[in-house]
Amino acid sequence: MMTLFLIGIGCGDPGQLTRAAIDAINAADLVLIPRKGTAKTDLADLRRTICADVLTNNSTHIVEFDLPVRDAAQADYRKGVDDWHDAVAAVWSRTIADHLGGDGKVALLIWGDPSLYDSSLRIARRLDPLPEIEVVPGITSIQALCAAHTLPLNDIGEPFLVTTGRRLREGGWPQGVDTVVVMLDGGTAFQSLDPHGLHIWWGAYLGMADQIILAGALAEMGPRIVAARQDARERHGWIMDSYILKRRP
Structure with a gap:
């Protein structure tokens, strides 16, 4: 059985990380770090910094992947978002399968909180196979x-x-x-x-x-x-x- 931790990491200050978030990061077999292009390297850098600061489990692997870009020009806004979520879910599924298989614990570090104006929960429910999902709340913007x-x-x-x-x-x-x-x-x-x-x-x-x-x-x-x-x-x-x-x- 696979467990997916969606971990709220706050809005940019590593000091906003909760003890529950640190525990979840260290419980993971695999931590996924999305890359959003050269213009947003700061976002990946913060996630790398957090892992370097708090990760003490030497068996945890960190894997980076390129996040698909949403077609903002698509006329149907909801259809564009829906298609983008499908594409992101496919990348998550493929990256997890390549580096972990079907069993273990995966962590995604979510900007702010996974429950407020963030699509990670909707995307997670599209994964194949569907994991058990656990949310660790974070400081919102x-x-x-x-x-x-x-x-x-x-x-x-x-x-x-x-x-x-x-x-x-x-x-x-x-x-x-x-x-x-x-x-x-x-x-x-x-x-x-x-x-x-x-x-x-x-x-x-x-x-x-x-x-x-x-x-x-x-x-x-x-x-x-x-x-x-x-x-x-x-x-x-x-x-x-x-x-x-x-x-x-």
Whole structure:
């Protein structure tokens, strides 16, 4: 029987790793490290650093593989994601079979937490053969963003909504909430909103050495975030950011 550990490793700071995560890494026979192209070598480097720091089991093998790229130009968004998940699952299955066979424990180090805006659980359930799946939770980018800004996420007795940049851009401000968390924004969807009465708390590369945070009234801070985001993407070749919007009287 094969067991697959999906281990949340936090948002970039190796210090966010939990003791449960360290135990799971050392329990694995095989640790898989995905490579996402030359522009995102930082993500693989962090996983390598974590393994070098905490792995004490000399029998654990570390294997790297190239992650398939999603066709972002495909017109049907959900079909494109579904096809991409199939391709990733096939690579996982093939890599595990090549290096472990059908029996043992495999670990994948998941950015943030495997349960929030991450597809690893959906992909894992497509593996052939289907493994037993165990999730080790990690610090999410939402937690890291709130901590960086010393910001309580919810107001007293009030709900909040977590959504994507695409949904915010297409649907506007969600009904019934005054606090919105935006993740997976490939651009700057907040620019599609009327900034009057809105405040933003933004962060990029959260938990990493290059972390950037900005906060303030959206009308004033929005253009500064757009410029900072563009500059950071040009310097690093990639960007991973999220933000919180609050509607104030």
